[in-house]
Amino acid sequence: MSNFDGPGAGRGKWAREGVPKKGWECVNVEDLGEPSQICEMCEAMEIRYVQYMRNPRYADTLACGLVCAGHMSEDLIGAANRDKTLKNNTRKRKTFASRRGWYINGKGNPQIKDGWYRVTMFKTPNGLWKGVVNNTHIDRSYFTRDLFESLDDAKRAAFDTMLLAQEHHLQSSMPVNRF
Ligand SMILES: [Zn+2]
Incomplete structure:
Protein backbone atom coordinates (compact mmCIF):
# COMPACT_ATOMS: atom_id res chain seq x y z
CA MET A 1 0.00 0.00 0.00
CA LEU A 76 1.76 16.67 5.78
CA ILE A 77 2.91 18.62 8.84
CA GLY A 78 3.35 21.88 6.91
CA ALA A 79 -0.11 21.53 5.40
CA ALA A 80 -1.63 20.70 8.79
CA ASN A 81 0.07 23.75 10.31
CA ARG A 82 -1.31 26.07 7.63
CA ASP A 83 -4.79 24.63 8.15
CA LYS A 84 -4.52 25.04 11.93
CA THR A 85 -3.27 28.62 11.60
CA LEU A 86 -6.30 29.54 9.47
CA LYS A 87 -8.65 27.87 11.97
CA ASN A 88 -7.06 29.58 14.95
CA ASN A 89 -7.41 33.01 13.37
CA THR A 90 -11.03 33.03 12.21
CA ARG A 91 -12.05 35.58 14.83
CA LYS A 92 -9.11 37.88 14.14
CA ARG A 93 -9.88 37.61 10.42
CA LYS A 94 -13.48 38.69 10.94
CA THR A 95 -12.48 41.98 12.56
CA PHE A 96 -9.30 42.62 10.57
CA ALA A 97 -10.85 44.91 7.95
CA SER A 98 -12.25 47.32 10.54
CA ARG A 99 -9.48 46.96 13.08
CA ARG A 100 -8.01 50.00 14.74
CA GLY A 101 -4.60 50.73 13.29
CA TRP A 102 -5.49 51.15 9.62
CA TYR A 103 -4.23 54.47 8.28
CA ILE A 104 -3.74 56.09 4.90
CA ASN A 105 -0.08 56.17 3.93
CA GLY A 106 1.77 58.93 2.07
CA LYS A 107 0.71 57.52 -1.30
CA GLY A 108 -2.95 57.43 -0.32
CA ASN A 109 -3.14 53.68 0.26
CA PRO A 110 -4.78 52.01 3.28
CA GLN A 111 -2.06 50.42 5.37
CA ILE A 112 -1.65 48.62 8.68
CA LYS A 113 1.28 47.23 10.62
CA ASP A 114 1.15 44.00 12.56
CA GLY A 115 4.45 43.10 14.16
CA TRP A 116 7.01 42.62 11.40
CA TYR A 117 4.28 42.67 8.77
CA ARG A 118 3.07 45.66 6.80
CA VAL A 119 -0.12 45.27 4.80
CA THR A 120 -0.82 47.79 2.04
CA MET A 121 -3.95 47.91 -0.08
CA PHE A 122 -3.97 49.14 -3.69
CA LYS A 123 -6.76 50.09 -6.05
CA THR A 124 -6.00 48.84 -9.54
CA PRO A 125 -6.83 50.98 -12.63
CA ASN A 126 -9.97 48.90 -13.20
CA GLY A 127 -11.23 49.80 -9.74
CA LEU A 128 -10.52 46.49 -8.01
CA TRP A 129 -8.56 46.05 -4.79
CA LYS A 130 -5.53 43.94 -4.04
CA GLY A 131 -3.09 43.84 -1.18
CA VAL A 132 0.57 43.25 -0.55
CA VAL A 133 1.97 41.87 2.68
CA ASN A 134 5.58 42.72 3.37
CA ASN A 135 7.63 40.86 5.93
CA THR A 136 9.74 43.89 6.86
CA HIS A 137 12.19 41.71 8.76
CA ILE A 138 13.46 40.05 5.57
CA ASP A 139 11.81 42.40 3.04
CA ARG A 140 9.82 39.68 1.32
CA SER A 141 6.46 40.54 -0.25
CA TYR A 142 3.39 38.38 -0.74
CA PHE A 143 0.45 39.45 -2.90
CA THR A 144 -3.19 38.58 -2.39
CA ARG A 145 -4.33 35.78 -4.61
CA ASP A 146 -6.97 37.76 -6.42
CA LEU A 147 -8.49 41.16 -7.06
CA PHE A 148 -11.59 42.16 -5.11
CA GLU A 149 -14.47 44.54 -5.67
CA SER A 150 -14.70 45.39 -2.01
CA LEU A 151 -11.83 46.82 -0.01
CA ASP A 152 -12.88 44.79 3.04
CA ASP A 153 -12.80 41.50 1.10
CA ALA A 154 -9.33 42.40 -0.15
CA LYS A 155 -8.24 43.20 3.41
CA ARG A 156 -9.46 39.79 4.62
CA ALA A 157 -7.59 38.09 1.77
CA ALA A 158 -4.49 40.05 2.78
CA PHE A 159 -4.97 38.79 6.33
CA ASP A 160 -4.94 35.17 5.07
CA THR A 161 -1.84 35.93 3.03
CA MET A 162 -0.19 37.38 6.12
CA LEU A 163 -0.84 34.11 7.95
CA LEU A 164 0.98 32.23 5.18
CA ALA A 165 3.87 34.71 5.35
CA GLN A 166 4.08 34.15 9.11
CA GLU A 167 3.98 30.38 8.61
CA HIS A 168 6.80 30.59 6.04
CA HIS A 169 8.86 32.68 8.41
CA LEU A 170 8.33 30.27 11.28
CA GLN A 171 9.36 27.33 9.13
CA SER A 172 12.45 28.99 7.71
CA SER A 173 13.67 30.01 11.16
CA MET A 174 13.18 26.55 12.66
CA PRO A 175 15.98 24.01 12.57
CA VAL A 176 15.28 21.58 9.76
CA ASN A 177 15.54 17.86 10.36
CA ARG A 178 16.24 15.79 7.29
CA PHE A 179 16.16 12.02 7.48
ZN1 LIG B 1 -8.53 17.00 -2.06
Whole structure:
Protein backbone atom coordinates (compact mmCIF):
# COMPACT_ATOMS: atom_id res chain seq x y z
CA MET A 1 0.00 0.00 0.00
CA SER A 2 1.43 3.33 -0.99
CA ASN A 3 0.30 6.49 0.68
CA PHE A 4 1.38 8.55 -2.25
CA ASP A 5 -1.34 7.41 -4.58
CA GLY A 6 -2.98 10.21 -2.69
CA PRO A 7 -6.06 10.41 -0.56
CA GLY A 8 -9.60 9.77 -1.65
CA ALA A 9 -8.64 6.39 -3.18
CA GLY A 10 -7.08 8.08 -6.19
CA ARG A 11 -10.05 10.24 -6.99
CA GLY A 12 -10.17 13.23 -9.29
CA LYS A 13 -6.82 14.51 -10.50
CA TRP A 14 -4.97 11.95 -8.38
CA ALA A 15 -6.01 9.43 -11.00
CA ARG A 16 -5.45 11.68 -14.00
CA GLU A 17 -2.40 11.40 -16.21
CA GLY A 18 -0.53 14.64 -16.85
CA VAL A 19 -1.23 16.00 -13.39
CA PRO A 20 1.95 15.96 -11.27
CA LYS A 21 1.43 14.22 -7.93
CA LYS A 22 4.49 15.73 -6.26
CA GLY A 23 6.47 18.95 -6.34
CA TRP A 24 3.64 21.33 -5.40
CA GLU A 25 4.17 24.38 -3.25
CA CYS A 26 1.57 26.29 -1.26
CA VAL A 27 1.53 29.88 -2.58
CA ASN A 28 -1.49 31.21 -0.72
CA VAL A 29 -4.21 30.31 1.73
CA GLU A 30 -7.80 31.45 2.24
CA ASP A 31 -10.60 31.02 4.73
CA LEU A 32 -13.83 30.84 2.69
CA GLY A 33 -15.91 31.36 5.83
CA GLU A 34 -17.75 28.06 5.40
CA PRO A 35 -17.22 24.81 3.47
CA SER A 36 -18.17 26.05 0.03
CA GLN A 37 -15.76 24.69 -2.53
CA ILE A 38 -14.63 21.28 -3.74
CA CYS A 39 -10.92 20.50 -3.53
CA GLU A 40 -9.57 20.78 -7.07
CA MET A 41 -7.18 17.85 -6.66
CA CYS A 42 -9.38 15.00 -5.35
CA GLU A 43 -12.52 16.72 -6.67
CA ALA A 44 -14.37 15.20 -3.74
CA MET A 45 -13.59 16.94 -0.46
CA GLU A 46 -15.65 19.99 0.44
CA ILE A 47 -13.33 22.60 1.88
CA ARG A 48 -13.39 25.82 3.83
CA TYR A 49 -9.67 26.39 4.50
CA VAL A 50 -8.07 26.52 1.08
CA GLN A 51 -4.42 26.01 0.24
CA TYR A 52 -3.51 27.28 -3.23
CA MET A 53 -0.98 24.90 -4.72
CA ARG A 54 1.33 25.63 -7.63
CA ASN A 55 3.65 23.36 -9.59
CA PRO A 56 6.13 24.46 -12.30
CA ARG A 57 4.99 21.46 -14.37
CA TYR A 58 1.31 22.41 -14.31
CA ALA A 59 -0.38 25.49 -15.75
CA ASP A 60 -3.10 26.11 -13.17
CA THR A 61 -2.96 26.90 -9.49
CA LEU A 62 -5.17 24.38 -7.66
CA ALA A 63 -7.35 25.22 -4.64
CA CYS A 64 -6.92 22.30 -2.28
CA GLY A 65 -7.82 21.02 1.14
CA LEU A 66 -5.42 20.06 3.87
CA VAL A 67 -5.09 16.36 3.01
CA CYS A 68 -4.40 16.79 -0.68
CA ALA A 69 -2.11 19.78 -0.07
CA GLY A 70 -0.09 17.67 2.36
CA HIS A 71 0.38 14.87 -0.14
CA MET A 72 1.05 17.19 -3.09
CA SER A 73 3.84 18.96 -1.19
CA GLU A 74 4.94 15.75 0.56
CA ASP A 75 4.73 17.80 3.72
CA LEU A 76 1.76 16.67 5.78
CA ILE A 77 2.91 18.62 8.84
CA GLY A 78 3.35 21.88 6.91
CA ALA A 79 -0.11 21.53 5.40
CA ALA A 80 -1.63 20.70 8.79
CA ASN A 81 0.07 23.75 10.31
CA ARG A 82 -1.31 26.07 7.63
CA ASP A 83 -4.79 24.63 8.15
CA LYS A 84 -4.52 25.04 11.93
CA THR A 85 -3.27 28.62 11.60
CA LEU A 86 -6.30 29.54 9.47
CA LYS A 87 -8.65 27.87 11.97
CA ASN A 88 -7.06 29.58 14.95
CA ASN A 89 -7.41 33.01 13.37
CA THR A 90 -11.03 33.03 12.21
CA ARG A 91 -12.05 35.58 14.83
CA LYS A 92 -9.11 37.88 14.14
CA ARG A 93 -9.88 37.61 10.42
CA LYS A 94 -13.48 38.69 10.94
CA THR A 95 -12.48 41.98 12.56
CA PHE A 96 -9.30 42.62 10.57
CA ALA A 97 -10.85 44.91 7.95
CA SER A 98 -12.25 47.32 10.54
CA ARG A 99 -9.48 46.96 13.08
CA ARG A 100 -8.01 50.00 14.74
CA GLY A 101 -4.60 50.73 13.29
CA TRP A 102 -5.49 51.15 9.62
CA TYR A 103 -4.23 54.47 8.28
CA ILE A 104 -3.74 56.09 4.90
CA ASN A 105 -0.08 56.17 3.93
CA GLY A 106 1.77 58.93 2.07
CA LYS A 107 0.71 57.52 -1.30
CA GLY A 108 -2.95 57.43 -0.32
CA ASN A 109 -3.14 53.68 0.26
CA PRO A 110 -4.78 52.01 3.28
CA GLN A 111 -2.06 50.42 5.37
CA ILE A 112 -1.65 48.62 8.68
CA LYS A 113 1.28 47.23 10.62
CA ASP A 114 1.15 44.00 12.56
CA GLY A 115 4.45 43.10 14.16
CA TRP A 116 7.01 42.62 11.40
CA TYR A 117 4.28 42.67 8.77
CA ARG A 118 3.07 45.66 6.80
CA VAL A 119 -0.12 45.27 4.80
CA THR A 120 -0.82 47.79 2.04
CA MET A 121 -3.95 47.91 -0.08
CA PHE A 122 -3.97 49.14 -3.69
CA LYS A 123 -6.76 50.09 -6.05
CA THR A 124 -6.00 48.84 -9.54
CA PRO A 125 -6.83 50.98 -12.63
CA ASN A 126 -9.97 48.90 -13.20
CA GLY A 127 -11.23 49.80 -9.74
CA LEU A 128 -10.52 46.49 -8.01
CA TRP A 129 -8.56 46.05 -4.79
CA LYS A 130 -5.53 43.94 -4.04
CA GLY A 131 -3.09 43.84 -1.18
CA VAL A 132 0.57 43.25 -0.55
CA VAL A 133 1.97 41.87 2.68
CA ASN A 134 5.58 42.72 3.37
CA ASN A 135 7.63 40.86 5.93
CA THR A 136 9.74 43.89 6.86
CA HIS A 137 12.19 41.71 8.76
CA ILE A 138 13.46 40.05 5.57
CA ASP A 139 11.81 42.40 3.04
CA ARG A 140 9.82 39.68 1.32
CA SER A 141 6.46 40.54 -0.25
CA TYR A 142 3.39 38.38 -0.74
CA PHE A 143 0.45 39.45 -2.90
CA THR A 144 -3.19 38.58 -2.39
CA ARG A 145 -4.33 35.78 -4.61
CA ASP A 146 -6.97 37.76 -6.42
CA LEU A 147 -8.49 41.16 -7.06
CA PHE A 148 -11.59 42.16 -5.11
CA GLU A 149 -14.47 44.54 -5.67
CA SER A 150 -14.70 45.39 -2.01
CA LEU A 151 -11.83 46.82 -0.01
CA ASP A 152 -12.88 44.79 3.04
CA ASP A 153 -12.80 41.50 1.10
CA ALA A 154 -9.33 42.40 -0.15
CA LYS A 155 -8.24 43.20 3.41
CA ARG A 156 -9.46 39.79 4.62
CA ALA A 157 -7.59 38.09 1.77
CA ALA A 158 -4.49 40.05 2.78
CA PHE A 159 -4.97 38.79 6.33
CA ASP A 160 -4.94 35.17 5.07
CA THR A 161 -1.84 35.93 3.03
CA MET A 162 -0.19 37.38 6.12
CA LEU A 163 -0.84 34.11 7.95
CA LEU A 164 0.98 32.23 5.18
CA ALA A 165 3.87 34.71 5.35
CA GLN A 166 4.08 34.15 9.11
CA GLU A 167 3.98 30.38 8.61
CA HIS A 168 6.80 30.59 6.04
CA HIS A 169 8.86 32.68 8.41
CA LEU A 170 8.33 30.27 11.28
CA GLN A 171 9.36 27.33 9.13
CA SER A 172 12.45 28.99 7.71
CA SER A 173 13.67 30.01 11.16
CA MET A 174 13.18 26.55 12.66
CA PRO A 175 15.98 24.01 12.57
CA VAL A 176 15.28 21.58 9.76
CA ASN A 177 15.54 17.86 10.36
CA ARG A 178 16.24 15.79 7.29
CA PHE A 179 16.16 12.02 7.48
ZN1 LIG B 1 -8.53 17.00 -2.06
